Amino acid sequence: MARVRLEHVTKRYDDVVAVDDMNVEIEDGEFVCLVGPSGCGKSTTMETIAGLTRPSEGTVYIGDTDVTNLAPKDRGVAMVFQNIALFPHMDVFDNVSFGLRLRTFDDDEVERRVEQAADIVQLEGMLDRMPDEMSGGQRQRVAIARAIVRNPDVFLMDEPLANLDAKLRVHMRTELQRLHRELETTIIYVTHDQAEAMTMSDRIAVINAGELQQIDPPLVCYNEPANLFVAGFIGSPSMNFVRGEVVADGLETKNFTLEFDPAGATGVGVGDDVTLGVRPEDVHLSRNADDLSRPTRGIEVTTDVLEPMGDEIFVYLVLDEGAERTMEEDPLDSPDQLLMSVSPDTDISEDETLEVVLDGSKIHLFDTASGEALVHGIADRSGSDPGTAPTEAED
Amino acid sequence: MSPNDYDETRDDGTPSESSDESANVRGNRADPRRHLPDGGRAPSRLADGGATLGAGGDAELDRGPFSRWVDRSIQNPQRVYRAMFYVAAIFFLFTTLFPFYWLLMVALTPEGQLRDIVFTPNGFNPGAFVEVFQTLPFHWYMFNSFVIATASTVLVLVIASLAGYAFGRLEFPGKTPLMLLVLVVSFFPPAAFFIPLNDLFNTPVEILEPVMSDGTLYNTPGAMVMPISAIFMPLAIFILTTFYAQIPDGLEDAARVEGTTRLGALFRVIIPLSAPGVATAGVLTFIAVYNEFFFSFLMTDGEAENWAPILDGILGYQGQYEILFNLMAAASIIGVLPVAILVIVAQEKIVSGLTAGALKE
Incomplete structure (x- = not known):
């Protein structure tokens, strides 16, 4: 049980900076996920904590x-690896007890602790199997048993579920949460799968290009992203972004205008080049928008492609019929397209012209140049409810 | 176009040939392009038939068994490869094993009757295999050889493992030049080292005096183990480097997080998983040292009690006035047997190690 603190950690390789001035403080017993796209430095951060890599x-x-x-062995950490990394020449018992046998424990103690660990991960009766006789999920559990058997201060998990199939992954996800509740050990978990990060962690650390973008509880990251990157990375499908300019009575974009009072929102000034962000579920059909507290003015759109997912339908909306669409362009970054999610019983079809509104309380404004979040939720013209300023943690 | 069509358009074979062709159809179908590389087939037949009869493709030669065999071989090159394999294998088996056979015949021939030996011994005296040990303490020479070969193998494996780990798993500046330098050592002729080494090993060293009577390494296993190990080290380093480089990084990282040092990870995880490579390097080194001539011959005075190896034992049957060829032959056979057994045993281990898929993740 221990806190983990990184202070100004930087890791430079010959020509790339893998981790750039990382400052993180992880509380005792906390479950923190490091998320980010491939190659963003999250694994390097993990290796730095484990001691496998020395920071520059x-x-x-x-x-x-x-x-x-300190050498990895003297840090009181245990690690579960992405490729599982069981020693193929040892049976399960030897794998699990590997770390114990390297320290001065007598045989009875080793046996007792291995059995206890096997009990926790439900591997009873498999202690004499070889790794290649086990399924992926079983091997994963052996790797976890090997990590917990030493009662480490900190648990490091480097994409432990990445090589499992989808169903097993969901199952192991709940098992890991149960394990965390049982052991109450600090867990640092690296993943590029934001569903894992959202469901399991106490806090999410979003990393991009070696820099920490935001570290906050999952819902804060979701509802109040600190910048454009976090907004686009967290949430699936990701947020719609539309570039625009702040004018005296609201926001003007290429295809529509939003009315709000810029004076009511801190950090927003007339003439600013901003990016509006809105999640697909915060785009509503006008006819269903009665219960919204702060709907925006209606926007004329044409439906393009429908993607029924079962529990919801994703609708691609075209704002400007005349605009040329290219395949290369990410539709979510296009100023002429919006993605909307509606409930599956909605009566909607392709190539239909209709009117949508945005949920004003869920609109985010970002500074286009720096990407920093300016406002989460814009006030309507009356200014009765000023937008929430970014919280301290996001600065 | 199917291979059959192709055949019919080119070839009005005799009935016997046709049946051969159909026997080959399976092979042809498996690889219809097989004809194309020797698309020379049609022209060559034309040239052949044209020269003889001055006519087109319908001309059929009355060919003997050899040209039929050639024709079939061209259609099915696999036959040629198989034939070449057998010829080569028989040739090598003969050149390797026949000297052994002759050695056995010489050993079985009683002393003084060494003539007219081609396939059978001139007389029969299996007692030579016992006499070998009575005339000289040949078992002692064998023991010396074993000690020298085992010590060299252990030394080579330990040092080459450390070097192989560094070369195979670490990144450091000058890695490639250093590896080349190590390999260059093995290109030197041993004679280049002999004079300085002989001088060195005959110089009394103070710290050795409690161990060696005169404080020199001459007439000790050290005088052979050290230079021989150095000469066979590069090969072992090279083999182990390639094996150690293939062990996934994750396994070493896991071992280190679990509580080993880098060295501990090498001995507990990397070496056990590279067992086939270590066995290969070990066996090759052992055999090479066991068979080594140069230093084994020159670094002792040839007495069994002075750590002289088998080589000196065999040469010991050669006296000033007579040469006991039958005992030399018997001793040679006895000397070879342990290594032959080692190779057969180790070969199975190496093969089983390679097929076990120990590194499957």
């Missing part, structure tokens, strides 16, 4: 000890 600069603390220059 900065300090790593586990508990109150500076472990920056």
Whole structure:
């Protein structure tokens, strides 16, 4: 059980900076997910904590000890690897007890602890099997047992579920949460799958290009993303972005205008080049928008493609019929398209012209140049409810 | 176009040939392009038939068994490869094993009757295999050889493992030049090292005096183990480097997080998983040292009690006035047997190690 603190950790390879001035503090017993696209430095961050990589600069603390220059074995960490990394020449018992046998434990103690760990991950009766005789999920559980058997201060998991099939992944996800509740150990979990991050963690650390973008509880990351990257990365399908300019009485974009009072929102000034972000579920059909507290003015659109998902339908909306669409362009970044999700019983068809509104309380404005979030939720013209300023943590 | 069509358009074979062709159809169908590389087939037949009869493709030659065999071989090159394999295999087996056979015949021939030996011994004296041990302490020479070969193998494997780990798993500047330098050592003729080494090993060293009576390494296993190990080290380093480089990084990382040092991970995880490579390097080194001539011959005075290896034992049957060829032959056979057995045993282990898929993840 220990806190983990990274102070100004930077890792440079010959020509790339894998981790750039990372400052993170992880509380005792917390479950933190490091998420980000491939190659963003999350695994390097993890290896720095484990001691497999020495940072070029900065300090790593586990508990109150500076472990920056300690060998991995002296850090009190255990790690579950993406490729599982069981020792193929040892049976399950030897794999699980590998770390114990390297330390001075007597045989009875080793046996007792291995059995206890096997019990927790439900591997009873499989201790004499070889890794290649087991299924992927079983091997994964052996790897977890190997990690928990030593009672580590910190658990590091580097995409442990990435190589499992979808169904098993969901199952192991709940098992890991149960395990966390049972052990109450600090867990640092690397994943590129935001569903895992959203469901399991106490806090999510979003990393991009080696820089920490935001570290907050999952719903804060979802509802109040600190910048364009977090807004686009968290949530599936991701947020709609439309570029526009702040004018005296609202926001003007290429195809529609929103009315709001710029004076009521801190950080927004007339003439600013901003990007509007709105999630697909916050785009509503005008005819269903009666219960919205702050609907925007209606926007004329034409439906393009419908994607029925079963529990909802994704509708691609074309704002400007005349605009040329290219295949290369990400539709979510296009100023002429919006993605809307509606309930599956909605009466809607392709190539239909209709009117949609946005949920004003769920609209985000970002500074286009820096990407920083300016406002989450815009006030209507009356200014009765000023927008929420970004919280402290996001600055 | 199917291979059959192709055949019919080109070839009005005799009935016997046609049946051969149909026997080949399966092979042809498996690879219809097989004809194309020797698309020379049609022209060559034309040239052949044209020269003889001055006519077109219908001309059929009255050919002997050899040209039929050639024709079939062209259609089915696999036959040629198989034939070549058998010829080569028989040739090598003969050149390797026949000297052994002759050695056995010489050993079985009683002393003084060494003539007219082609396929059978001139007389029969299996007692030579016992006499070998009575005339000289040949078992002692064998023991010396074993000690020298085992010590060299252990030394080579330990040092080559460390070097192989560094070359195979670490990144450091100058890695490739250093590896080349190591390999260059093995290209040197041993004679280049002999004079300085002989001088060195005959110089009394103070710290050796409690161990060696005169404080020199001459007439000790060290005088052979050290230079021989150095010469066979590069090959072992090279083999182990390739094997260690193939062990996934994740396994080493896992071992290190679990509580080993890098060195511990090498001995607990990387080496066990590279068992086939370590066995190969070990067996090759053992055999090479066991068979080594140069230093084995020159670094001792040839007495069994002075750690002289088998080589000196065999040469010991050669006296000033007579040469006991039958005992030399018997001793040679006895000396070869342990290594032959080792190779057969180790070969099975190496093959089983490679097919077990130990690294499957």
